[in-house]
Amino acid sequence: MSALFSPARRRRSLRATAAALALSAALVTAGCGSSGGADDSGQDGSASASSPAGFPVTVDNCGVRTTYDKPPSRVVTIHQHPAELMLALGLKDRMVGTAFPDSAVLPELRKDYEAIPELAEREPSFEKILDTEPDLVYGGYGSAFAENEGRSRKAFADAGIDTYLNREYCGEKRVTMKDTYAEIRTVASVFGVPDRADKLIADLQSRVARASAAVKGEPEVPVFVYDSGDKSAFTAGGKGLGTDLIRLAGGKNVFGDLDEVFGDVSWEQVVERRPEVIAIYDYAGAGSVEQKKKFLLSQPALADVPAVKNKRFVVLPLTATLVGIRSAYAVGDLARGLHPESFR
Secondary structure (H helix, E strand, C coil), rough: CCCCCCCCHHHHHHHHHHHHHHHHHHHCCCCCCCCCCCCCCCCCCCCCCCCCCCCCCCEECEEEEECCCCCCCCCEEECCCHHHHHCCCHHEEEEEEECCCCHHHHHHHHHHHHHCCEEEHHHHHHHHCCCCCCCEEECHHHHHHCCCCCCCHHHHHHHCEEEEECCHHHHCCCHHHHHHHHHHHHHHCCCCHHHHHHHHHHHHHHHHHHHHHHHCCCCCEEEECCCECCCCCECCCCCHHHHHHHHHEEEEEECCCCCCCCEEHHHHHHHHCCEEEEEEEEECCCCCHHHHHHHHHHHHCCCCCHHHHCCCCEEEHHHCCCCCCCCHHHHHHHHHHHHHHCCC
């Protein structure tokens, strides 16, 4: 098996998440002197004479409490889904850099995305980020703030730069679509555009509702998520958003009992759980979709797995399975793949 199939990249993200959480537990971000008490989905009710309307806003994010006296104006996003979320909220003018694209950008956002400087194909160095003079760094995976690479949240705080980590990697609980909507509201509140969040969320909720309604009453389809791996399978566990997306689409993640966002399982376990559909996560650096299909179809041990025997695959961009605006689109794509007869 080619090294392209190694899940090492995703494991690094998860290990870095743990490091970021350990740091954040002891961290109190400078500038949190506001007397307000808003949580991470609402605004602080008190505003000083020097703050714009609706500010200050206080956010608790993965154990890091930050008060924003005004909207950030120079933002670097690390990983694609935070960038797309900001663009969908009409915040292109606040963005000074992106990094680590791993899927094709949504067509309606592509022009704006390409207009923003790309700092690196993967996570940029601490120094590269500092060169853009950001006032906020918004990370998608825990690896955005990897301590062993010099990008800890404390390092940014010491440099006077605020940080925000996608809530899926806080590691506290199982993530659902409600977390996607909460993420959008939180980011919108930080930038003082809550009305835009309302409009965006209404559109996403409508997409999900239409897909779920189309498959209502259909038998639940067992689904195995194949991210990568050859000696073992790197798959989506119950803590990540992917499990809820499958549920909303009329399916059941056969490894929903795995108490992780992502984790390794044996191929023997895959055979035992007899998935009827395999959802392949597509992203740069993990082998092409065709390579992944070829691998799955070529393994004698998997020959009697219903999904392999019937060649039932659904392909999802990895970005669409995370807390971000693409997740609502993923529900529709999954529903069509699991219950094609409901969309004829």
